[in-house]
Amino acid sequence: MATPPHADDALLSGRALHAWYGSSHVLHGVDIAIGRGETLGLLGRNGMGKSTLIRTLLGHVARRDGSIRIAGADLSRARPHEVARRGVAYVPEGRGVFANLSVRENLVMAARPSQHSRGWGLERVLQTFPRLAERLHHLGGQLSGGEQQMVAIGRALMTNPALILLDEATEGLAPRIAALIWDVITQIRSDGIATLIVDRNYRQVSEHADRLLVLQKGQVVLAGSAAELRHGPELARYLGL
Structure with missing residues (x-):
């Protein structure tokens, strides 16, 4: 799935999300949508808001503006256990x-x-x-x-789950173990489980994802087909490569 799903049809969607840590404004109007069975790669340099976005979608970080929907239900004010009951699983960093x-x-x-x-x-x-x-x-x-x-x-x-969120699933792992994890991600995808991947290995992310979303300073600066973006100059520039 290279075309983003309409927010109303998405398995999970966030619209115009703003989130803070204390007085620090971390997310600035982020839109995200994940379709059923889709794999979305979330990329960006350190400190750009990737983990905060995941935690906001899960209810761990309170969003101050915007909305969150899962399978059509408004879960903007849901607590983490309520999100989990909707079929969302989380592998934290x-x-x-x-x-x-x-x-x-x-x-x-x-x-x-x-x-x-x-x-x-x-x-x-x-x-x-x-x-x-x-x-x-x-x-x-x-x-x-x-x-x-x-x-x-x-x-x-x-x-x-219907959706699994993987936050830095291969960070710090030996190459052999990391390769096993990527094989499992392939298996998850073949099972039709929607997946959101955050990982520093952008090459592997772009090879396993249908679409990519790039954050910079808490804003979406690049989005599109993984096949089209993985070799492009824009992705390299935003990731500081």
Whole structure:
């Protein structure tokens, strides 16, 4: 999907979003829309508002202006748990694994039934991440960074979401583990799960995404087809390449 969905038809949309951290105005009238089954790459240099936009969509950061809709419902004032109940899963930067729970407990605590025969349950997550099967009874705090990222993504998938938001999913990972994560993102896409990807590896993002959205100082400065933008001079300029 290279053409952005109309906001009224989008799985998730934000219109004219403004958000602050304290007295700092971070988002300035951002419009975003993600279609069902679409993969959207969100790019920009550090400090340009990418994580703030994700957290605003999830209800972690209160927006002061603008609206948020999920599957047609107005969730502008929704709390994070209400957004999650609408089928939105989140893999945060920093992973958020529960250190005192086992791998198995971290995974099954999030489980929700799937509407499809090929949904995500514990067995499929362990097939996708065989290392977790070996570490199933280890505590989250005993895992390496790469293993924790596998748990974080597996836990999100166990909710059988309509949309998954990945914030720096491969940051700091060894190349072999990062490659596995990108393979899983391909699998998520083939399952028809909509995905929003924030990652510093813009080449991988642009190869996996249908569309790209670039933020600069809390504003959308570039948007369009990933296939058209990935080799263009505008993308390189805004990312400081």
